[in-house]
Amino acid sequence: MQEHPEWFTTLPDGTIAYAENPPKKYQDIYPLNFDNDYEGISREILRIVRLWIDRGVTIFRVDNPHTKPVHFWEWLLEDVRQDHPEVVFLAEAFTKPAMMQSLAQVGFQQSYTYFTWRNEKWELEEYLREVSDETSAWFRPNFFVNTHDILTPYLQYGGVPAYKVRAAIAATASPTWGVYSGYELIENVARPGSEENINNEKYEFKPRDWAAEEAAGASIAPYLTQLNRIRSQHPALRQLRNLRVHGSDDDAILVFSKYLDGRHTRSGRSDALIVVANTDPHSARETTVHLDLTALGLPPGSRFLVRDLITQATWTWTDDNYVRLDAFVEPAHILSVDFNRTP
Known part of the structure; x- marks a missing residue:
C-alpha cells in the first residue's frame, strides 16, 4: 500500500475503499484496481502465487475471482500451468451463470456451484443434468454442502436427516465435494437475520471436541468417513459425465x-x-x-x-x-x- 498506492481505489477523502461484492462488504480487505497499472498488478500477483507454489502449495481457493478481469485469470492460469500442471485453482465465484462458466472456460480446474442451494428433487435433477452433461466439457463442479458464509434454511430446520442426505448426494454426484468445518456436528443455528452460522469462525476462534461429540452420538463424522470410503472403492464415483x-x-x-x-x-x-x-x-x-x-x-x-x-x-x-x-x-x-x- 505504501509502495504502490495506485494499485488500490482511493476515495475522495484519501482513504482506500474496502472490498464489496453486493450485498456483502468486506471492511478488512482492500480491493485491487487493475485500471491504474494492469501490468504491474498482474506481475505481482503471479510472483506471490509462484512464491507459495515454491513452498509446496498446490491448491488455491480463489475468493471472488469474478471481481477481477477474466483475461487476467486466463493469462495467470496458463502461465502457472506451463511449469506446474499439478496446481489446482478453485473458483469461489457465487455469481451469475455466464461468469461462472467463463471462469471455468479460461482455466479454473474446479468451481463452486449452485448445488449449495439446490434442495428440491426437481431442481436437483435439473442441476445434475446440467453439470454432468451440458457444461461438463469445461466446468468441473465442486459440490460444497455448506460454507462459512452459507447456512441455508434447509440445513437450519432439517436436522440430522438434512445434513446426511446433502452429504450423500454431494459425495456421489460429483467427483469432488466439500464440507465446511462443523458440518459434522450439525451446527445449524443461524445468526439472526442471515443465512450463516452464528458465532462462526469469521467472528471467533471455535474449538471443537470431536471425540466427545462423536461419543455422545452428536456427530455424523463416521457417516462422512463411510461416504469417503465408498468413494475410494468405487471408480464410477470419480467420473462426472457418467x-x-x-x-x-x-x-x-x-x-x-x-x-x-x-x-x-x-x-x-x-x-x-x-x-x-x-x-x-x-x-x-x-x-x-x-x-x-x-x-x-x-x-x-x-x-x-x-x-x-x-x-x-x-x-x-x-x-x-x-x-x-x-x-x-x-x-x-x-x-x-x-x-x-x-x-
Missing part, C-alpha cells in the same frame, strides 16, 4: 446412477451405483423407482442384486422397484450393483 438421472413416482425421491465400464477400471470389472435419496428431511417416503437399465450396462428387463453400502442390506432389483426411505433412519440408499451374482 451420471444419469432416473425417475420415481414421488416428488421428493431423487434417483441417479453412476456406471463405469470395466474397460476403464484398474480391476477390469464394471462398476455401477444407484443413489436413491429422500430430499424431504421431515418424512418417510414410499414410492416406485423407474430405472433405465441401459445406463447401468444392463439390458431392459434384467434382474440383478444390489447392496446398500450404508446398511449392507441386499435386494433383487429390475426396471421398476419399490423403495421406502425414512429420513430419520437413513435418508439415502447408495446401492452397488453386483454384476457377478444373479438372483
Whole structure:
C-alpha cells in the first residue's frame, strides 16, 4: 500500500475503499484496481502465487475471482500451468451463470456451484443434468454442502436427516465435494437475520471436541468417513459425465446412477451405483423407482442384486422397484450393483 498506492481505489477523502461484492462488504480487505497499472498488478500477483507454489502449495481457493478481469485469470492460469500442471485453482465465484462458466472456460480446474442451494428433487435433477452433461466439457463442479458464509434454511430446520442426505448426494454426484468445518456436528443455528452460522469462525476462534461429540452420538463424522470410503472403492464415483438421472413416482425421491465400464477400471470389472435419496428431511417416503437399465450396462428387463453400502442390506432389483426411505433412519440408499451374482 505504501509502495504502490495506485494499485488500490482511493476515495475522495484519501482513504482506500474496502472490498464489496453486493450485498456483502468486506471492511478488512482492500480491493485491487487493475485500471491504474494492469501490468504491474498482474506481475505481482503471479510472483506471490509462484512464491507459495515454491513452498509446496498446490491448491488455491480463489475468493471472488469474478471481481477481477477474466483475461487476467486466463493469462495467470496458463502461465502457472506451463511449469506446474499439478496446481489446482478453485473458483469461489457465487455469481451469475455466464461468469461462472467463463471462469471455468479460461482455466479454473474446479468451481463452486449452485448445488449449495439446490434442495428440491426437481431442481436437483435439473442441476445434475446440467453439470454432468451440458457444461461438463469445461466446468468441473465442486459440490460444497455448506460454507462459512452459507447456512441455508434447509440445513437450519432439517436436522440430522438434512445434513446426511446433502452429504450423500454431494459425495456421489460429483467427483469432488466439500464440507465446511462443523458440518459434522450439525451446527445449524443461524445468526439472526442471515443465512450463516452464528458465532462462526469469521467472528471467533471455535474449538471443537470431536471425540466427545462423536461419543455422545452428536456427530455424523463416521457417516462422512463411510461416504469417503465408498468413494475410494468405487471408480464410477470419480467420473462426472457418467451420471444419469432416473425417475420415481414421488416428488421428493431423487434417483441417479453412476456406471463405469470395466474397460476403464484398474480391476477390469464394471462398476455401477444407484443413489436413491429422500430430499424431504421431515418424512418417510414410499414410492416406485423407474430405472433405465441401459445406463447401468444392463439390458431392459434384467434382474440383478444390489447392496446398500450404508446398511449392507441386499435386494433383487429390475426396471421398476419399490423403495421406502425414512429420513430419520437413513435418508439415502447408495446401492452397488453386483454384476457377478444373479438372483
